[in-house]
Amino acid sequence: MANYVRFRRPDGTSGAGLLEGDSIAVVKEPFWDATIRTGQSVALAEVKLLPPSEPRSxxxxxxxxxxxxxxxxxxxxxxxxxxxxxxxxxxxxxxxxxxxxxxxxxxxxxxxxxxxxxxxxxxxxxxxxxxxxxxxxxxxxxxxxxxxxxxxxxxxxxxxxxxxxxxxxxxxxxxxxxxxxxxxxxxxxxxxxxxxxxxxxxxxxxxxxxxxxxxxxxxxxxxxxxxxxxxxxxxxxxxxxxxxxxxxxxx
CATH class of the missing domain: 3.90.850.10 (Fumarylacetoacetase-like, C-terminal domain)
Structure with a gap:
């Protein structure tokens, strides 16, 4: 089981990642075919969570x-x-x-x-x-x-x-x-x-x-x-x- 999120940083940029406790391990987008970690992480408390996908329909x-x-x-x-x-x-x-x-x-x-x-x-x-x-x-x-x-x-x-x-x-x-x-x-x-x-x-x-x-x-x-x-x-x-x-x- 994994938990994928999208988020917005205080500087207005957005990203996606895996929720791991109180932090988010950033992954490359799109993540539908493969989960590729960037090696970066952000604190959950420091970002705003967005809807986790951008649907067309x-x-x-x-x-x-x-x-x-x-x-x-x-x-x-x-x-x-x-x-x-x-x-x-x-x-x-x-x-x-x-x-x-x-x-x-x-x-x-x-x-x-x-x-x-x-x-x-x-x-x-x-x-x-x-x-x-x-x-x-x-x-x-x-x-x-x-x-x-x-x-x-x-x-x-x-x-x-x-x-x-x-x-x-x-x-x-x-x-x-x-x-x-x-x-x-x-x-x-x-x-x-x-x-x-x-x-x-x-x-x-x-x-x-x-x-x-x-x-x-x-x-x-x-x-x-x-x-x-x-x-x-x-x-x-x-x-x-x-x-x-x-x-x-x-x-």
Whole structure:
């Protein structure tokens, strides 16, 4: 298991590395094919962690846990949608509640990070082979806009609604990833990836059947349970097996 991060130094330059305790061992970018250490390290406390990849595509799966369906039928075909790149926010960034959005919920999720170009994966093995690792995601969702609009463009795509990070965790078994979401320290969501209706290799297979995925692309896999409404000042934390906590404050 390894934990990859991207970071920004105080001088404004950015880099990537392996998280090792309180420091980051700097590696050459891109690191998808090989991890090459530069011999340099930086103190974690002296840098700002960034979203751990720079995706070209952000794909999301909706309604993918029975606990979130709340008795509704399983969607067939599955519910898939996109987030714009402008929605991206990272660890420590504020969640901004848009004016007039009404109720806004956090949705903690396991996020797939693609590490190998894949198009039309024909098997589960090929789908898994395209995955570099996993990170935490928070699919912020404006419920009134979601119900009112024909498309979820603003309900799921507003600025700061596409949060992920802080690290990419490698070496995890796809069906044994634990997910926890906390709001103000109290557990709000909990699930294990084997509870997904469409599991991780099936998700990659479905998406790659119609669009090419490249290294750095991410896929949100769905959220469990019934998320709660957010208010200014709330602190949301999302955590997956082996990873650091994704923490964001609401304003």
């Amino acid at each position: 952000i794909v999301c799966v909706g309604l993918n846990y029975s606990s979130h369906l709340n008795g509704r039928p399983v969607p067939d075909p599955p519910t898939l949608f996109f987030k714009p790149l402008s929605s991206i926010a990272g660890p420590g960034d504020d969640i901004v509640l848009p004016q007039g959005a009404g109720r806004v919920d956090p949705e903690g999720e396991i996020v797939i990070v693609i590490g190998r170009r894949v198009s039309k994966a024909t098997s589960r093995e090929a789908a898994l082979d395209a995955i570099f690792g996993y990170t935490c995601g928070n699919d912020i969702s404006a419920r009134e806009w979601q119900r009112a609009d024909g498309q979820w463009w603003r309900a799921k795509g507003s600025d700061t609604f596409g949060i992920f990070g802080p690290d990419i965790v490698t070496g995890l078994e796809h069906d044994k990833i634990e997910l926890r979401t906390r709001v103000n320290g109290a557990e709000a969501q909990h699930a294990i990836s084997n509870e997904l209706i469409r599991d991780i290799p099936e998700i990659v297979r479905l998406v790659s059947a119609v669009m090419t995925l490249i290294p750095g692309d991410i896929i949100y896999t769905g959220t469990p349970g019934e998320p709660q409404a957010l208010k200014p000042g709330d602190v949301v934390e999302v955590e997956i097996t082996g990873g650091q906590v994704l923490r964001n404050r609401v304003r």
